[in-house]
Amino acid sequence: MHFTPRFTPHFTSARRLDDGVLDRDFTLGEIPGVLWTPASATPSAPAPLILVGHPGGLHKRLPRLVARARHYAARYGFAVAAIDAPGCGDRPRDTAGDQARADFRRAIQAGELTDEIVHAFIVPLVDQAVPEWxxxxxxxxxxxxxxxxxxxxxxxxxxxxxxxxxxRIAAAALFGQTFVPDALREEARKVGIPLRFLMQWDDEGMERQPVLDLFDAFGTKEKTLHANMGGHTGAPWFEVEEGARFFARHLK
Amino acid sequence: MHFTPRFTPHFTSARRLDDGVLDRDFTLGEIPGVLWTPASATPSAPAPLILVGHPGGLHKRLPRLVARARHYAARYGFAVAAIDAPGCGDRPRDTAGDQARADFRRAIQAGELTDEIVHAFIVPLVDQAVPEWxxxxxxxxxxxxxxxxxxxxxxxxxxxxxxxxxxRIAAAALFGQTFVPDALREEARKVGIPLRFLMQWDDEGMERQPVLDLFDAFGTKEKTLHANMGGHTGAPWFEVEEGARFFARHLK
Structure with a gap:
């Protein structure tokens, strides 16, 4: 049987980094992305793929995302890809999405976040982003x-x-947060694949209990919660290593 | 300055295991113990030491404790020691301790555990065991x-x-449980060393929230919580690897 993809990546740049990783920009229709492949990836020894998402509104070449992706590729032999979500990074602005994001941020500042506001921002983003991934x-x-x-x-x-x-997604590593509408919490119950769930115990931007409740909601029997100190952006570097080993256990 | 220990271990057996680890029984006064040292441990390259405790009432050669100890030694180059707690393993029974343990177990079965009963069992055990360690x-x-x-x-x-x-204790890995009297919870606030805290998310023998509260109580800024599925005795083997890497980060 011959596999014919509906989409083919169009590479627009390629450079070999000092750690041996090949860094390529690509476009897939209107989606801009980056692919990092290790020197070890060949047709006779293809590399397993990790899709690396960025926090909403940020760029696919966010420095801490690039550091993680390159480490996964150089040290652990994974192929790693990132794309810009709709309305983010190098993509044209999306007026409706920008409005929903602005409403969401305003509600957080004012302490007036409701499930409706979270839903209005998050669900259209998920509806668009998942088929693109x-x-x-x-x-x-x-x-x-x-x-x-x-x-x-x-x-x-x-x-x-x-x-x-x-x-085709065989394992997921997710960063715990509270901004998940009820409808998506229900979807979490259907997840049956191995899950690694990271949270910051002293996250200044969100309450702890809803994050723990969300971890609890996942239906999979193979789930691990890791909680660390250091505030919202302070996840320690060793979690990148442990994330890579989580994927090595499940993708290799 | 010459270091003169007040105690010297008396070795009563020695055998080299197939993974290169030297397994020795020892006594230290009335305390029976086991020491596992890797082949790499020499006077010019001394191995860091990990003290491995067993659950109350069990033996220092509990199979899953031995597996963890040998793995730490063979794979990660640590010296590892276990001793029998007072009244446990190869040590003479301790009538008062046995009574407190029996009262504690009866109260658990009956769903009538109080802080007084936990205190009566745990605090004398800690008071005796800590100086022995x-x-x-x-x-x-x-x-x-x-x-x-x-x-x-x-x-x-x-x-x-x-x-x-x-x-001299520079890092601790502890298995979360609820049977901790209030007095010891207060001591947890004084802990300032790196802490790895393991719990089973679906532990059938204890409530989740008091375990999370205990993790929260530790005063150290460098603490990590790992929660897994699989019931009370179902902690996955990869946590042994992650435990070893935790100690490697802090002891080497």
């Missing part, structure tokens, strides 16, 4: 140096939907 | 193939007191 993984799996299965390491709401619905 | 680490540090700093990986109440009071 699916197109991306399908396109990248068509490359001879990349093989399945696939991991997702990124934004929690997108990860819930991908993990619950996309059979 | 201190004598053990002092004696073992006098061996030329063992060097500081020292880690503790074991029973939570003993670990709280050791971590809070013994300056």
């Amino acid at each position: 699916q197109a991306t993984l399908e396109a990248l799996l068509s490359l001879p140096e990349i093989g399945g299965p696939v991991g997702y390491d990124g934004m929690l709401p997108i990860g819930i939907r991908l993990a619950a619905t996309e059979p | 201190q004598a053990t680490l002092e004696a073992l540090l006098s061996l030329p193939e063992i060097g500081g700093p020292v880690g503790y990986d074991g029973m939570l109440p003993i670990g709280i007191r050791l971590a809070a009071t013994e300056p």
Whole structure:
């Protein structure tokens, strides 16, 4: 049987980094992305793929995302891809999405966040982003140096939907947060794949209990919670190593 | 300055295991113990020491404790020691301790556990065990193939007191449980060393919230909570690897 992807990545740049990783920009239709592949990835030894998502509104070349992606590739032999979400990074602004994001941020500042406001921001973003990630993984799996299965390491709401619905996703690492509408919490119950769930115990931007409740909601029997100190952006570097080993256990 | 230990271990057996680890029984006064040292431990390259505690009432050669100890030694180059707690394993029964343990178990069965009953069982055990662990680490540090700093990986109440009071303990890995009297919870606030705290999310034998509250109580700024599925005795093997890497970060 010949596999014909519906989408093919179009590479627009390529450079070999000093750690041996090949760093390539690509576009997939209107989606801009980056692919990092280790020197070890060849057609006879294809590398498993990890999709790395960025926090909402930020860029696919966010420095701490790039550091994680390169480490996964250089040290652990994974192929790693990032794309810009709709309305983010190098993509054209999205007026409706910008409005929903602005409403969401205003409600957080004012302490007036409701499930409706979270829903209005998060659900359209997930509805758009998940098919784009699916197109991306399908396109990248068509490359001879990349093989399945696939991991997702990124934004929690997108990860819930991908993990619950996309059979090629075999393991997910998600960063716990409270901004998950009730509808997506229900989807979390359907997740059956291995899950690594990271949270900051002393996160100044969110309450602890709803994050723990969300971890509890995931239906999978193979889930691990890691909680650390250091505030919202203070997750320690060793969690990147432990994340890589989590994917190595499940994708290799 | 010449270091003169007050105690010296008396070795009563020695055998080299197939993984290269030297397994020796010892006594230290009335305390029976086991020491595992890796082939790499020499006077010019002394191995850091990990003290491995067993759950109350069980034996220092409990199979899953031995598996963890040998793995730490063979794979990660640690010296590892276990001793029998007062009244446990190869030690003479302790009538008062047995009574307190029986009362404690009966209260659990009957759903009538109180802080007084926990206190009556746990605090005398901690009061006896902590000085014995201190004598053990002092004696073992006098061996030329063992060097500081020292880690503790074991029973939570003993670990709280050791971590809070013994300056040679540089890192602790503890298994979360609810049977901690209020007095020891207060001592947890004084712990300032790196802490790895493991719990089972679906532990059938204890409530979740008091375990989370106990993790929260530790005063150290460098603490990590790991929660897994699989019931009380179902902690996954990869946590042994992650435990070893935790100690490698802090003891080497």
